[in-house]
Amino acid sequence: xxLNQLNKQLKEKQIKFLFTDYYDTVVHRHVHPNYAQRLxxxxxxxxxxLSISIDELYFIRQESINxxxxxxxxxxxxxxxxxxxxxxxxxxxxENIISVQDKAEFINLFEDADVRAESSVQYLDQDVLDTLKYxxxxxxxxxxxxxxxxxxxxxxxxxxxxxxxxxxxxxxISADLEKSKYSNSIYEPILSELNIKPEEAMxxxxxxxxxxxxxIKNGMSAYHLPHKxxxxxxxxxxxxxxxxxxxxxIDKLSKKCRKSSAIPYTEYVVFYHVFVERLYEVAKxxxxxxxxxxxxxxxxLKKLFDSYQNFALIDEGYRIRTHYLKISRHAALQMSLKDIxxxxxxxxxxxxxxxxxxxxxxxxxxxxxxxxQIIKELQVDGKANVKGFFSSQIFESLKQNQAFTKYYDEHxxxxxxxxxxYIHSFNSNIQENGIHLVDIGWGGTMQEAVFAFFDEKIPVxxxxxGLNEIYDIRxxxxxxGLNFSIMPYPDYNDYIIKANxxxxxxxxxxxxxxxxxxxxxxxxxxxxxxKPEEKWLYENHIRAHQEQMLALHKELLRDxxxxxxxxxxxxxxxxxxxxxxxLFQSSKKLKFLETLSHGFYQNVGTNQVGISYERPKIxxxxxxxxxxxxxxxxxxxxxxxxxxxxxxxxxxxxxFTPMYLVxxxxxxNKYLRFKVLNxxxxxxxxxxx
Numbered sequence: 001x002x003l004n005q006l007n008k009q010l011k012e013k014q015i016k017f018l019f020t021d022y023y024d025t026v027v028h029r030h031v032h033p034n035y036a037q038r039l040x041x042x043x044x045x046x047x048x049x050l051s052i053s054i055d056e057l058y059f060i061r062q063e064s065i066n067x068x069x070x071x072x073x074x075x076x077x078x079x080x081x082x083x084x085x086x087x088x089x090x091x092x093x094x095e096n097i098i099s100v101q102d103k104a105e106f107i108n109l110f111e112d113a114d115v116r117a118e119s120s121v122q123y124l125d126q127d128v129l130d131t132l133k134y135x136x137x138x139x140x141x142x143x144x145x146x147x148x149x150x151x152x153x154x155x156x157x158x159x160x161x162x163x164x165x166x167x168x169x170x171x172x173i174s175a176d177l178e179k180s181k182y183s184n185s186i187y188e189p190i191l192s193e194l195n196i197k198p199e200e201a202m203x204x205x206x207x208x209x210x211x212x213x214x215x216i217k218n219g220m221s222a223y224h225l226p227h228k229x230x231x232x233x234x235x236x237x238x239x240x241x242x243x244x245x246x247x248x249x250i251d252k253l254s255k256k257c258r259k260s261s262a263i264p265y266t267e268y269v270v271f272y273h274v275f276v277e278r279l280y281e282v283a284k285x286x287x288x289x290x291x292x293x294x295x296x297x298x299x300x301l302k303k304l305f306d307s308y309q310n311f312a313l314i315d316e317g318y319r320i321r322t323h324y325l326k327i328s329r330h331a332a333l334q335m336s337l338k339d340i341x342x343x344x345x346x347x348x349x350x351x352x353x354x355x356x357x358x359x360x361x362x363x364x365x366x367x368x369x370x371x372x373q374i375i376k377e378l379q380v381d382g383k384a385n386v387k388g389f390f391s392s393q394i395f396e397s398l399k400q401n402q403a404f405t406k407y408y409d410e411h412x413x414x415x416x417x418x419x420x421x422y423i424h425s426f427n428s429n430i431q432e433n434g435i436h437l438v439d440i441g442w443g444g445t446m447q448e449a450v451f452a453f454f455d456e457k458i459p460v461x462x463x464x465x466g467l468n469e470i471y472d473i474r475x476x477x478x479x480x481g482l483n484f485s486i487m488p489y490p491d492y493n494d495y496i497i498k499a500n501x502x503x504x505x506x507x508x509x510x511x512x513x514x515x516x517x518x519x520x521x522x523x524x525x526x527x528x529x530x531k532p533e534e535k536w537l538y539e540n541h542i543r544a545h546q547e548q549m550l551a552l553h554k555e556l557l558r559d560x561x562x563x564x565x566x567x568x569x570x571x572x573x574x575x576x577x578x579x580x581x582x583l584f585q586s587s588k589k590l591k592f593l594e595t596l597s598h599g600f601y602q603n604v605g606t607n608q609v610g611i612s613y614e615r616p617k618i619x620x621x622x623x624x625x626x627x628x629x630x631x632x633x634x635x636x637x638x639x640x641x642x643x644x645x646x647x648x649x650x651x652x653x654x655x656f657t658p659m660y661l662v663x664x665x666x667x668x669n670k671y672l673r674f675k676v677l678n679x680x681x682x683x684x685x686x687x688x689x
Contacts, residue, residue: 003131006223010135010202013221017196018135021181021205022146022155024227026129027122027162030562037061038564039117047109047314049285052097054564064088065149075183077147077174084149085110112314114150115157120562124162128204128225132167142167145190145203147174147181147210170194181210187218243569249559250573253552254580262548263541264592268507269549270577271483271497273556274570275465276305278482279438280312282463283320288436290428291463295326296510297440300546301465304553305438311557323426325437326526331515332449334365335419337412340399347445349390357394358382365517366407374404418518419453422525434459434476440504443469444479451477466498483574492670493575495633499582499640506596507549509534509542533598541595579666582640583659590647590654631688632669 010018020026029036041057044050050057064087068079085107092098098106136142144155152171159165172190179185191198198219205211206227215222250270257267283291293302302322313319329347337343348355348363355363357380361371375382378397386392398404423430435454437447441464451460459476467481481487484494513530585593628635639662647654673688 003127006131006204006225007134009221009223010140013199013202015135015140015200015202015221017141017143017194017201018132019143019145019190019201019203019215019220020128020132021203021207021211022144022148024206025125025204025211025225026132026144026164027124029121030123031121034062035564036114036117036121039120039562040113042564043113043116043314044106044109046281046312047113047284047318048098048102048106049281049283049287050092050097051285052092053566060091061088064091074178075180077149077180077182078178079149079175080178081111081149081151081154081175109315109318111151111154112157114154115161116314118154118158119161122158122162124164129164129167136167141169143170143172143190143194144168145172145181145186147186149175152176181205181207181214184214184217187215187220191218191220242563242565245563246560246565246569246573249556249563250577252559253556254577256552263545264586264589265503265507265581266545266548266552267577267581268503269552269556270574271465271504272301272304272508272549273308273553274574275483276301276308278567279305279463280308280320282480282482283436284318288320289433290321290323290426290436292323292325292426292428292435292437294437294439294446295324295328295515296512297505297508298438299324299510299512300508301438301440303550307550307553308557311554311561321428323428325423325426326512326515326524326528327446327450328515329445329449330363331517331526332446333363334412334415334517336449336452337364337408337415338452340405340408345390346448353389354385354387355389356383356385357389357398360389360395360398361404364408365411366404370403370407374398374401377401377403414520415518416453418520418522418525421520422518425525430454430458434461437462439464440508441466441468441481442501443467444477447477447479448472465504466501468498468501492633492674493571496575496582496636497578499578499637503596507542507545509538511538511543537596537598541592579636579663582636583663583666585643585659587647587651587654590644593644594648629669632666636666 009015023029023033038054038058041054041061045052045054045057061084064084065076065079068074068083068087069076072079072083089098089103089106092106093100093103132142144159146155148155150173152173155171155173156165159168159171172186174180174186177186177189179189181187187203190196191201199221202221202223203211203215204223204225206225208224212222212224253270254267256262257265279291282288291305293299293305302324306322309320309322333345333347348360352359357375357378358371361374361382366374371382378394378401380394386394389395428435435450435458437450437460439446439462444462444464444467447460447462451458454460456476459478461477462479464479464481465483467479467485467487470487473479473487479487484490484498486494490498513528513534515526515528517527518525519527632639643654643657643659646657677688
């Protein structure tokens with residue numbers, strides 16, 4: 001856009017003072033003006049953990065302003081900013097959304113949230129900016145005069161964000177002065193304060209009445225900017241919806257992940273991104289000060305969470321401290337062991353009930369020479385699996401063996417002392433705040449171990465990407481699956497999203513080995529062992545995979561920032577993505593899965609290498625087929641394994657597997673059940689759940 005005519009008038013009229021509007025003059029928005037206030041609501045809800053939706057807070061703000069307009073007899077832009085804050089707080093306190101004690105925190109964050117919202121949707125008009133800079137470079141003075149709901153300090157922060165604060169010699173805002181351009185009450189006080197002759201000043205802006213006509217009435221020159229296209233754009237931004245925009249962002253990322261240059265399955269970053277976002281929101285809502293990310297998957301989750309917090313955090317004073325706690329099922333067993341006559345060995349007995357004597361001794365870190373001695377004294381075949389080991393005579397004899405009990409007692413006490421010092425080294429007041437653990441999932445074995453370690457007196461809460469197994473949940477050991485959960489019951493999306501749990505583990509692998517035990521003499525308190533297969537896999541495949549996902553995560557941060565979306569929207573989009581990723585597996589992806597399998601192993605028991613898949617138990621093919629046709633989501637965990645299984649046996653046959661038809665049926669089934677039948681039948685209570 002050429003502003004030659006404006007520059008010509010500035011010279012001809014010998015203008016010394018240039019007043020400029022801000023919105024649709026110096027900057028423009030990507031969204032409708034009111035959408036910025038919805039974003040303000042989003043940031044306030046997120047940062048303060050408010051138990052209210054984005055739209056509810058937005059409408060409370062709108063109604064508060066409408067009320068103040070009537071009460072004070074002023075226009076919208078003349079309402080004092082502090083009055084807005086007070087009125088909104090009154091309404092939130094009345095509805096028990098915040099307490100009287102929370103008011104100061106709410107008000108403290110209010111302006112910075114507005115700045116964050118406005119700056120996230122603004123972009124500079126370079127032509128206007130160049131004109132202002134040229135005018136100022138020739139000795140003129142530039143003043144910002146805006147009809148706006150905020151304060152001068154708010155504008156200073158916005159101008160600082162755009163790196164143009166030094167351009168302005170003064171800032172005048174209608175809400176500060178309680179006078180506006182629109183009502184023609186603001187120009188005269190400004191001219192008087194600055195001792196400016198009206199004929200030496202010019203006002204530029206996009207609003208014919210406020211920026212042109214009313215400026216002329218005050219004896220000033222004025223220039224009406226030809227910015228009608230931006231006004232039309234603002235009106236058009238009333239159309240469309242957040243859900244569609246969210247889908248477009250995820251589709252754009254998915255398309256990028258399908259490029260030949262992309263490592264297979266990098267679209268999994270969406271699941272990780274949603275998890276850390278929800279974790280952040282939950283932590284804010286529950287006022288959690290410290291989060292303990294459990295190794296090894298927690299290393300990458302912590303990296304993503306820290307990245308999210310660094311981007312999202314508005315006030316540094318509200319930062320959540322994050323810690324990386326090295327632990328494993330194996331190490332957790334060592335430090336939580338009770339007296340041999342009291343220890344239930346819950347995890348081992350549930351997962352490896354038919355374990356051999358030698359494997360059990362390995363599970364409690366018994367040295368090789370001592371294992372041989374104990375097995376010899378017991379006169380048993382140490383390598384033979386014992387059915388129901390923990391209720392067997394061999395186990396009873398083991399508990400009476402002097403060499404074993406001596407080692408066992410010394411071992412568990414040393415391990416316990418080392419872990420106690422380790423966890424206190426994080427300087428978190430766990431006695432007062434409890435312990436908040438973060439992990440990939442799936443049931444809470446290590447959470448139970450940590451709870452047992454503190455004699456079941458300190459609350460240990462678990463936050464997992466997914467919850468798929470439940471132990472004995474008690475008031476002090478609550479746990480939550482943030483992406484999917486069988487608690488309080490699984491729904492359609494839960495079944496779809498949880499289908500490939502082992503891949504969630506693989507893609508968040510760590511750069512170090514598994515924790516085996518705790519020792520006061522060890523560096524960082526942990527004794528570790530990195531399986532060669534895992535080390536090779538991480539260095540050659542997983543590290544690069546994680547780096548690509550991290551870059552995509554940062555793109556999502558930027559793309560999703562100026563968008564208001566609900567948890568329901570995200571869950572639906574995430575479920576659809578999981579459906580596509582699970583069914584549409586190219587040869588490149590299948591080959592990558594095969595590679596991953598060689599580096600996956602269990603760190604308890606026999607240390608089996610390779611990803612294992614549970615086969616469906618089919619008693620009646622006809623009944624199973626009917627169940628699949630009615631509720632296919634419950635069988636999705638088997639469907640995602642179909643192509644990898646076929647690929648392993650016949651790489652040519654996999655090409656002819658009709659997965660697209662399966663995908664179409666899943667989509668049709670969901671539409672039929674939730675969009676059609678749900679309106680007319682009660683089948684969901686009896687057949688579809």
